[in-house]
Amino acid sequence: MFKIVKREEMAEGTVILNEIEAPAIARKAKPGQFVILKANEDGERIPLTMAETDKAKGTITIIYMVVGKSTALFRDLKVGDSYQDVIGPLGKPTHLEKKGKVICIGGGTGVAVLHPITRAMKEIGNEVTCIIGARTKDLLILEKQMKEASHDLRVCTDDGSYGHHGFVTEVMKEVLEQGDIKEVVAIGPVPMMAAVCRITREYDVPTLVSLNPIMVDGTGMCGGCRVSVGGETKFACVDGPEFDGHKVDFDELWLRLQAYLEDEKKCHKEYCNLHKVQ
Amino acid sequence: MADTPAKPVKNPRIPMPEQDPKVRARNFLEVPTGYTHKMAQDEAARCLQCKKPACVQGCPVGVDIPGFINLIAEGEMTKAIRHLWTMNALPAVCGRVCPQEIQCEGLCVVGKKGEPVAIGNLERYCADYERAHGTGELPPKAAPTGKKVAVVGSGPSGLTVAGDLIVRGHDVTIYEAFHKAGGVLVYGIPEFRLPKEIVAQEINFLERLGVKLICNAVVGRTVSLDELFDEGYDAIYVGVGAGLPRFMNIPGENLVGILSANEYLTRANLMKAYKFPDVDTPIPMGKKVVVLGAGNVAMDAARTAMRLGADNVKIVYRRSREEMPARAAEIHHAEEEGIEMFLLTNPTTYLGNDKGRLTGMVCLRMELGEPDDSGRRRPVPIKGSEFEIECDLCIVAVGSGANPLLTSETPDMRLNKWGYIIAEEKTGKTTKKGVWAGGDIVTGAATVILAMGAGRQAATSMHDYLMLGW
Ligand SMILES: Cc1cc2nc3c(=O)[nH]c(=O)nc-3n(C[C@H](O)[C@H](O)[C@H](O)COP(=O)(O)OP(=O)(O)OC[C@H]3O[C@@H](n4cnc5c(N)ncnc54)[C@H](O)[C@@H]3O)c2cc1C
Ligand SMILES: Cc1cc2nc3c(=O)[nH]c(=O)nc-3n(C[C@H](O)[C@H](O)[C@H](O)COP(=O)(O)OP(=O)(O)OC[C@H]3O[C@@H](n4cnc5c(N)ncnc54)[C@H](O)[C@@H]3O)c2cc1C
Numbered sequence: 008m009f010k011i012v013k014r015e016e017m018a019e020g021t022v023i024l025n026e027i028e029a030p031a032i033a034r035k036a037k038p039g040q041f042v043i044l045k046a047n048e049d050g051e052r053i054p055l056t057m058a059e060t061d062k063a064k065g066t067i068t069i070i071y072m073v074v075g076k077s078t079a080l081f082r083d084l085k086v087g088d089s090y091q092d093v094i095g096p097l098g099k100p101t102h103l104e105k106k107g108k109v110i111c112i113g114g115g116t117g118v119a120v121l122h123p124i125t126r127a128m129k130e131i132g133n134e135v136t137c138i139i140g141a142r143t144k145d146l147l148i149l150e151k152q153m154k155e156a157s158h159d160l161r162v163c164t165d166d167g168s169y170g171h172h173g174f175v176t177e178v179m180k181e182v183l184e185q186g187d188i189k190e191v192v193a194i195g196p197v198p199m200m201a202a203v204c205r206i207t208r209e210y211d212v213p214t215l216v217s218l219n220p221i222m223v224d225g226t227g228m229c230g231g232c233r234v235s236v237g238g239e240t241k242f243a244c245v246d247g248p249e250f251d252g253h254k255v256d257f258d259e260l261w262l263r264l265q266a267y268l269e270d271e272k273k274c275h276k277e278y279c280n281l282h283k284v285q
Numbered sequence: 286m287a288d289t290p291a292k293p294v295k296n297p298r299i300p301m302p303e304q305d306p307k308v309r310a311r312n313f314l315e316v317p318t319g320y321t322h323k324m325a326q327d328e329a330a331r332c333l334q335c336k337k338p339a340c341v342q343g344c345p346v347g348v349d350i351p352g353f354i355n356l357i358a359e360g361e362m363t364k365a366i367r368h369l370w371t372m373n374a375l376p377a378v379c380g381r382v383c384p385q386e387i388q389c390e391g392l393c394v395v396g397k398k399g400e401p402v403a404i405g406n407l408e409r410y411c412a413d414y415e416r417a418h419g420t421g422e423l424p425p426k427a428a429p430t431g432k433k434v435a436v437v438g439s440g441p442s443g444l445t446v447a448g449d450l451i452v453r454g455h456d457v458t459i460y461e462a463f464h465k466a467g468g469v470l471v472y473g474i475p476e477f478r479l480p481k482e483i484v485a486q487e488i489n490f491l492e493r494l495g496v497k498l499i500c501n502a503v504v505g506r507t508v509s510l511d512e513l514f515d516e517g518y519d520a521i522y523v524g525v526g527a528g529l530p531r532f533m534n535i536p537g538e539n540l541v542g543i544l545s546a547n548e549y550l551t552r553a554n555l556m557k558a559y560k561f562p563d564v565d566t567p568i569p570m571g572k573k574v575v576v577l578g579a580g581n582v583a584m585d586a587a588r589t590a591m592r593l594g595a596d597n598v599k600i601v602y603r604r605s606r607e608e609m610p611a612r613a614a615e616i617h618h619a620e621e622e623g624i625e626m627f628l629l630t631n632p633t634t635y636l637g638n639d640k641g642r643l644t645g646m647v648c649l650r651m652e653l654g655e656p657d658d659s660g661r662r663r664p665v666p667i668k669g670s671e672f673e674i675e676c677d678l679c680i681v682a683v684g685s686g687a688n689p690l691l692t693s694e695t696p697d698m699r700l701n702k703w704g705y706i707i708a709e710e711k712t713g714k715t716t717k718k719g720v721w722a723g724g725d726i727v728t729g730a731a732t733v734i735l736a737m738g739a740g741r742q743a744a745t746s747m748h749d750y751l752m753l754g755w
């Protein structure tokens with residue numbers, strides 16, 4: 008059992024942070040790696056990136072957006088409750104290199120995934136501009152942490168309630184225009200990553216993205232997480248989750264993510280109904 | 286092989302009672318319901334008790350078949366199961382899943398004139414009898430040796446090693462990547478063929494003997510082999526199975542609705558997705574289903590799809606019926622349940638709609654040409670024979686390869702060119718000191734009994750190493 012030692016709500020309760028006791032995983036985890044969690048006996052195996060690890064305390068931190076049945080179930084776990092299963096660290100760690108000027112750009116809960124990578128990028132000596140966005144001010148997460156993790160933080164909201172009024176990609180374009188950007192790391196919803204890659208391709212700036220296909224085992228055993236990268240099929244759980252964004256087939260990823268949408272909706276609705284009754 | 290003359294046998298083989306095909310094709314309960322005591326004794330009486338039993342030659346672990354059958358005939362059920370256990374740790378499993386027709390029963394002399402003795406059914410009966418009536422008494426354990434052993438992977442091979450070494454007094458811990466132990470026995474082979482309760486009992490038995498089980502431990506990621514040695518283990522057994530799905534590598538393979546058999550069966554069995562939405566893991570409910578391949582895995586996938594409510598399920602296989610690698614009983618059961626066989630047929634392209642979902646596939650008819658490396662006649666496409674099959678779910682069951690997760694993190698352990706671990710045939714010793722390996726990760730996808738046999742040999746060698754040195 009993996010006990011929750013800390014729990015926070017962000018973005019009006021739509022995003023949850025859990026710090027979990029998992030010493031064996033904390034000992035080995037590196038930025039960019041993820042875990043698979045299962046709340047109880049009948050639960051689904053859900054992949055989430057480690058936003059933070061504390062080797063001394065033996066804990067890992069996950070930050071997730073409540074989007075369906077399983078994340079809703081996770082949301083309802085309190086401090087002192089436990090996840091039945093946590094498996095990791097999975098996936099390849101981020102390939103970190105000192106390159107000079109880099110942009111780390113994130114949207115939605117992608118910001119949580121981006122945070123440890125941004126910090127590590129800065130620590131090894133890169134000059135990091137960080138651009139984060141959300142639909143509206145109240146949904147923005149980790150602003151303070153991202154400020155610390157980077158040299159220059161730019162914030163965007165779709166509705167203009169805070170920071171730049173508009174998409175993260177617009178701000179990114181401005182920064183790219185100033186020139187000399189050696190790499191972009193983009194993590195967020197699929198359409199955002201696809202849009203970032205369209206632009207960075209024009210500017211010929213290498214772009215790393217972190218993909219989130221549907222997974223089961225996370226060990227390369229099932230092939231459910233397959234993605235097309237440069238015309239080749241890759242398993243995101245072992246070959247990724249980070250890939251060269253200019254080679255990723257985002258359209259295919261987007262369609263594959265919808266595979267169980269109807270089923271998931273039904274399952275989530277039943278869960279919500281049940282909880283209103285109680 | 287045996288010089289015992291095949292005496293004429295009066296009594297026909299006692300058939301195994303089974304659920305009616307129409308009923309069972311829509312439920313997940315076990316298909317064969319098991320012998321009664323009388324049936325078992327009548328069947329046992331058919332064994333000629335050969336002096337030089339041919340059947341034993343066919344069993345990869347050399348079970349003393351006439352010996353245990355004789356004990357059933359005499360009604361000595363407790364002795365029968367104890368006798369079986371000395372050679373086979375998982376008779377409830379092997380009785381159900383061994384390809385008996387090409388192993389023990391394939392060589393039984395009674396089979397020359399009629400139907401062979403139902404060795405598998407009798408083995409199963411013994412084990413089931415023990416589960417229902419046994420005292421659960423544990424076998425004696427040797428005094429603690431103070432030696433620590435790690436077993437990586439909890440499939441049949443790892444479980445055998447754990448069981449063999451714990452009774453010899455070693456301290457044994459199993460590391461399993463999944464959240465549940467059992468390997469293919471829990472994530473691959475479906476409930477209707479091998480009830481999960483049986484596997485759970487076997488694992489519980491090992492735990493009662495003192496074996497420690499650590500699930501959610503992906504060796505190579507959570508901990509490496511060298512780190513296990515640092516933690517104080519004296520020897521390690523690697524039984525991580527094959528566990529790498531093979532695909533067809535034809536256009537359209539990433540359409541929604543195409544799954545590897547590993548994914549499909551893991552969702553169905555391990556995650557119990559057939560109970561969705563009572564459990565949280567979904568599984569695609571195909572109406573028109575195609576399964577590619579004709580091994581046990583393919584049969585299991587096809588029969589699962591039927592049980593999940595498919596209108597029709599087709600097995601598409603590029604060779605002919607003779608080459609189908611599945612157990613005879615599974616092919617028979619699948620056909621009884623209405624699964625269609627499209628033999629000498631090979632897909633060339635998947636077809637999809639604008640939502641990226643599978644709608645069908647283009648196939649070619651094949652004919653058999655010259656024998657290939659495997660000795661089987663090579664299928665060759667017939668020009669111009671393209672035709673389309675409509676389907677909304679395709680399960681790819683065309684074999685598996687070696688999963689590199691652990692081996693790529695263990696550079697000092699040698700692999701063959703396909704990525705399987707090189708291990709000494711008689712002992713299971715690898716090229717890394719203190720590490721043994723066996724089962725599918727050494728041989729490539731094989732059978733439960735071979736994986737167990739490899740485990741037993743390795744356990745003996747490991748015991749010698751622990752007590753006497755390399
Ligand atoms: C490597 C990786 C890292 C991730 N890291 C984070 C993170 O740090 N924070 C975060 O908020 N989200 C992260 N995700 C996404 C997260 O796993 C999904 O949001 C979650 O599984 C949704 O489950 P649900 O039951 O609540 O929603 P559902 O109603 O089941 O599904 C909503 C959508 O989530 C996706 N999804 C469903 N099941 C899975 C699954 N088993 N695996 C992957 N995606 C699935 C599908 O696109 C689906 O349409 C990550 C995904 C991957 C693969
Ligand atoms: C669907 C299906 C049906 C089958 N039907 C039959 C049949 O009817 N008869 C028959 O004889 N054989 C059958 N087989 C084959 C048989 O099941 C296998 O040959 C046998 O299970 C191999 O045993 P094993 O112990 O080597 O590996 P497995 O059973 O594969 O077990 C390996 C275990 O190791 C774990 N593991 C993998 N990597 C790691 C890691 N890095 N760290 C920790 N743990 C890890 C896995 O999760 C798994 O639990 C079937 C196989 C399948 C898939």
Ligand code: SF4
Pocket residue numbers: 343344345346347348350373379380383385388389390404405408734
């Ligand atoms: S273990 Fe398998 S092959 Fe050996 S006797 Fe039993 S059923 Fe036959």
Ligand code: SF4
Pocket residue numbers: 331332333334335338339340341350351392393394395402404
């Ligand atoms: S099972 Fe068949 S071969 Fe074996 S001892 Fe009995 S009759 Fe002889």
Ligand code: FES
Pocket residue numbers: 221222223224225226227228229230231232233242243244245
């Ligand atoms: S999640 Fe199964 S192979 Fe990646």
